[in-house]
Amino acid sequence: MRFVKQGLVYAAAVMSLMAASGAHAEESVSVRLRWVTQTQFAGVYVALEKGFYKQAGLDVKINPGGPNISTETLVGSGADTFAVSGATDAILFAREKKLPIVAIGMTLQTTPYAFVSHQASTIKSVKDFSGKTVSAWFTGSQYQLFTALGNEGVDQKSVSIVSQPFSMQPFIDGKYDVSTVTMYNELLVLKDKNVPVNIFRADAYGVRVQDNAIITSEKMIKEKPEVVQAFLNATLRGWKYAIQNQPEAVDIVMKNGSGLNKSHQTNMLAAYAQLMQAAQGKTKGLGWVDLEAATITNANLLKYQALKSSIDVAPAFTNQFWDKVPAEYKLP
CATH class of the missing domain: 3.40.190.10 (Periplasmic binding protein-like II)
Incomplete structure (x- = not known):
């Protein structure tokens, strides 16, 4: 019994030291x-x-x-x-x-956002977005598009801006002239599918x-x-x-x-x-x-x-x- 008590005292001392x-x-x-x-x-x-x-x-x-x-x-x-x-x-x-x-x-x-057009198109800069259909996610990225257009002197009303789905297939199929991508995801999807594009990075057009x-x-x-x-x-x-x-x-x-x-x-x-x-x-x-x-x-x-x-x-x-x-x- 004495040894049991000593063991209990020892265990209590260890727990006390841990707490301390x-x-x-x-x-x-x-x-x-x-x-x-x-x-x-x-x-x-x-x-x-x-x-x-x-x-x-x-x-x-x-x-x-x-x-x-x-x-x-x-x-x-x-x-x-x-x-x-x-x-x-x-x-x-x-x-x-x-x-x-x-x-x-x-x-x-x-910003990871960029805008893409098909490489064979005549759209070679953001200035060329005028008169075109541009898709963007209406979750905030559209304001980066607005900023890029404004910084390039493009009237927002001259661009048909539409909501973009979570798929690049409509762009691939030619439904949109320009679409929004992130550099780390959708752009990679286009590369994987061998879709050649022109890339217009938002940060290159004054989006900070x-x-x-x-x-x-x-x-x-x-x-x-x-x-x-x-x-x-x-x-x-x-x-x-x-x-x-x-x-x-x-x-x-x-x-x-x-x-x-x-x-x-x-x-x-x-x-x-x-x-x-x-x-x-x-x-x-x-x-x-x-x-x-x-x-x-x-x-x-x-x-x-x-x-x-x-x-x-x-x-x-x-x-x-x-x-x-x-x-x-x-x-x-």
């Missing part, structure tokens, strides 16, 4: 993706697979998105803790709706928009800033690893998805990584939030009457957590 050393349960959080599983979100899947979230004290659940899922609404309501959301304009639209979300990081340092924001709620920032910091640290660490180890990152994503084409996912990650390191990505680092670009986007949205009134950029975008991310996690 700060050992505690991992914080359970969720991250909502803006679309279904693909290498567009490789950094998040890598951070989970490699244990980066766990090492940061987080128990992370990844929730996939889709066409009818609003990441901004889910985070703003508290249904999800974090999300990989839309572009700068999506954050501004959400703030106009009084959703208390904040962009703590921007995955893509420049970041995309795929990493967002959380004002409540999380106020009540659990250490959790927000830990999540951003681990996520950018996951992205750096994914960029440096792309074949492994593709395998990790493939394991978590279904019906994915490995070749397409490989090419997607390569293109996505380039956009992450574009513009200020090489010098500032992965995930940097361009506050000046947010101000410019706000002005453009007002110009095209997409916003009813100007949005205060300061509460909607912040680098307060990005500034504290260890340099080895954010410098590629």
Whole structure:
């Protein structure tokens, strides 16, 4: 009996030491993706697979998105803790709706959108869009089209702008003269199908928009800033690893998805990584939030009457957590 008591005393002492050393349960959080599983979100899947979230004290659940899922609404309501959301304009639209979300990081340092025409057509520049049928996703990308047209002196009324489906087949079949693509997805689809196109990158026509924001709620920032910091640290660490180890990152994503084409996912990650390191990505680092670009986007949205009134950029975008991310996690 004496030995049993000694054992119990020893166990109690060990538990006491663990408590004193700060050992505690991992914080359970969720991250909502803006679309279904693909290498567009490789950094998040890598951070989970490699244990980066766990090492940061987080128990992370990844929730996939889709066409009818609003990441901004889910985070703003508290249904999800974090999300990989839309572009700068999506954050501004959400703030106009009084959703208390904040962009703590921007995955893509420049807009991924471009416009394409068939290579054999007479459309060789944005100026040639006049009198043509141009398709765009009416989820915010149409304002990047409006900006490009305006910067080139093209009257928006001279262009027939129509809603674009989530398929490039209508463009391939000649239904539209010009269509919108992302550099990391739809453009690759056209290349895979051997459809030769002229490419007009939105950023080459004065569009300064970041995309795929990493967002959380004002409540999380106020009540659990250490959790927000830990999540951003681990996520950018996951992205750096994914960029440096792309074949492994593709395998990790493939394991978590279904019906994915490995070749397409490989090419997607390569293109996505380039956009992450574009513009200020090489010098500032992965995930940097361009506050000046947010101000410019706000002005453009007002110009095209997409916003009813100007949005205060300061509460909607912040680098307060990005500034504290260890340099080895954010410098590629």
